[in-house]
Amino acid sequence: LNCAIIGEVTDTQRLHYYMNGELVADVPADDLVLGGGAPVYEREYSEPAYYRENLKFDLNTVKIPQDLKAVADHLISNPNIASKRWVSKQYDSMVGTATMTTNRPSDSAVVSVKGTNKAIALTVDCNSRYVYADPEKGCAIAVAEAARNITCSGAEPVAITNCLNFGNPYVPEVYWQFVGAIKGMSAACTKFETPVTGGNVSFYNQSSDDGPVFPTPTIGMLGVLDDISKFMTSDFKNSGDLIYLIGESVNDIASSQYLASYHKISACPAPHFDLEKEYAMHQVIKQLIKENLINSAHDVSDGGLYIALLESAMPNDLGFEIETDTDLRKDAFLFGEAQGRVVVSVKPELQDQFVELLATSETDFSLLGKVSGAELLVDGQSFGNVQQVKETYNNVLHNILG
Secondary structure (H helix, E strand, C coil), X not given: CCCCCCCCCCCCCEEEEXXXXXEEEEEEHHXXXXXXXXXXXXXXXXXXXXXXXHCCCCHXXXXXXXXXXXHHHHHHCXXXXXXXXXXHCCCCCCCCXXXXXXXXXXXXXXXXXXXXXXXXXXXXXXXXXXXXXXXXXXXXXXXXXXXXXXXXXXXXXXXXXXXXXXXXXXXXXHHHHHHHHHHHHHHHHHHHCCCEEEEEEECCCEECCCEECCCEEEEEEEEEECCHHHCCCCCCCCCCCEEXXXXXXXXXXXXXXXXXXXXXXXXXXXXCCCHHHHHHHHHHHHHHHHCCCCCEEEECCCCHHHXXXXXXXXXXXXXXXXXXXCCCCHHHHHHCCCCCCEEEEECHHHHHHHHHHHHCCCCCEEEEEEEECCEEEECCEEEEEHHHHHHHHHHHHHHHHC
């Protein structure tokens, strides 16, 4: 790429612009910065009535389905969950020969930097259902999940850009969503030390009949992998490897795909999220990768724990045998989307070192089971054969869109 020096940093606190060696503008830097002298627009906003209704959601009013395999099959066939390869295969994913994730699945796209031992990791995240339920928490989750994806690939989160999509800002309830989203983004970016390097805002995304779109502050995050030998993938590697869940398990199905599409319930809060625990969990994952104690890492997000396990199982046609947590609702354990969790696989011979490292942290962790043959077993019940499930998962969009 071509590049050119266009100026230099000074200590004058002023911006000097030159044309053909002649000073043509002299502007106070402070006047161009928000928080300084730049104009700040104060617009009226008000909390929408639906928000208070969401907070009334009672988990106990939702009946646990008797057939949880049917729930799993429903989620696998949902276009929000299923493979997006119908879209991605239509484009060049190689970026020359630098892309490390073309045939090696990881939570981020990882591209090597030629001539160095480094790589960059890239991800895009936002669950608009979370943001609609609670804009501040939902947007903080978008940043945290992006950081989780970067961390799970072995990289360090560095910075974000964004694409903020909202309805008409002159509607007080819509502007309330926007204000909340910015607050949530600010809190999470501050915690993860990922400055907002740029982005854009798109308002007036609505129609006269259906109203505004769900608020969708999409986060694009960049990470840096200093040593490509520490690149981490999300796929299970070997039958017999142990499967652990790192992070806190809670009785929560709020704003999950399971609650929205299976139970058809939309009035609920955003899923469980604790920014401090999320950040602490990321540091544990980084340490595990650094010390070569795990074979895979994959975050729990859309579809919950079961979908995360399935996504790790499918690349190498491996199954799993897991036991659910009897202290939690079975549907919440498998399909809830509480944040701050990562599924990892561990070689049996490294289990003692793995447990010792986790025991010195304050992050929750639990043994789920092990990687196995081709069957997907939950509490001894078969949820199908991995190859059959993979066939469905990979062709949902193809069948819908042709």
